[in-house]
Amino acid sequence: MLLIPPFALLDRWLARSAADSAVLLNFHYDDVLEVLSRLLLGVAVDETWYRAEYPAVLEFVALSPDETVSSHFRRHGYFEGRKPFADRWLGRRAPPPFAALKVKMRLSIKRGHLDVRIERDAFMEFVGQILGAMSVDEAWYRSTYTDSAQSIDSGNFASAAEHFANRGYFDGLLPFDIDVDEDWYATRYSDVRDAMAAGLATSAKDHFIRIGYRQGCRPIPPP
Numbered sequence: 268m269l270l271i272p273p274f275a276l277l278d279r280w281l282a283r284s285a286a287d288s289a290v291l292l293n294f295h296y297d298d299v300l301e302v303l304s305r306l307l308l309g310v311a312v313d314e315t316w317y318r319a320e321y322p323a324v325l326e327f328v329a330l331s332p333d334e335t336v337s338s339h340f341r342r343h344g345y346f347e348g349r350k351p352f353a354d355r356w357l358g359r360r361a362p363p364p365f366a367a368l369k370v371k372m373r374l375s376i377k378r379g380h381l382d383v384r385i386e387r388d389a390f391m392e393f394v395g396q397i398l399g400a401m402s403v404d405e406a407w408y409r410s411t412y413t414d415s416a417q418s419i420d421s422g423n424f425a426s427a428a429e430h431f432a433n434r435g436y437f438d439g440l441l442p443f444d445i446d447v448d449e450d451w452y453a454t455r456y457s458d459v460r461d462a463m464a465a466g467l468a469t470s471a472k473d474h475f476i477r478i479g480y481r482q483g484c485r486p487i488p489p490p
Contacts, residue, residue, distance in 0.1 A: 269308040270445060271401075273481045274437045277302065277394075281387065292390055296374065296381040303365070304341045306394065309401035309442060310362050312337040313352035321349055362400040368393045398432040404443040411476060412440055439481025447472040447486040456484055 286293035373384040408427040409416035424430040468474035
């Protein structure tokens, strides 16, 4: 799985998209697809099953050097009603179908763009369902975020996955470990060494996990 955008970035996008009141959101349809496709980076794809279930995808991927089976699902297949894996694959929960969100959208054409209006609560409920379909490394999550582990052990949440979907993501937590280019990261973000000197982080990677991710920092150089 790949890095999903932190909630801080999503929240800023939602704030810019607020319509007449905080109750409604107003944005371009293509922007909705882009945001959801980035959230879907945290959803596993069974590539073997996907190829067999949707053989037409193979031709598309063969003709598109920048595409993989997984990226096809996240950029195209999901919005066409395709699933990432078979029912009950490895006990995973599938993301909600895009059609369930689309029926709640009010669509209109403005200045050549397809515009969307939707209630913020409805959109965020849908986001929460996608978060609930993400893979969460239970052992890593609990050992990395000890306060969250205590909340889980206290019975407030049934698992790390449930904590992440309902609380952790919105607090800037990661669902699983991420590789960090330590040298590049420490050079790219000047406050890393200051944070380490102040005892706020023990390494560049620790800074990313506890501070940088929620601020929108990259763990590795851009491609």
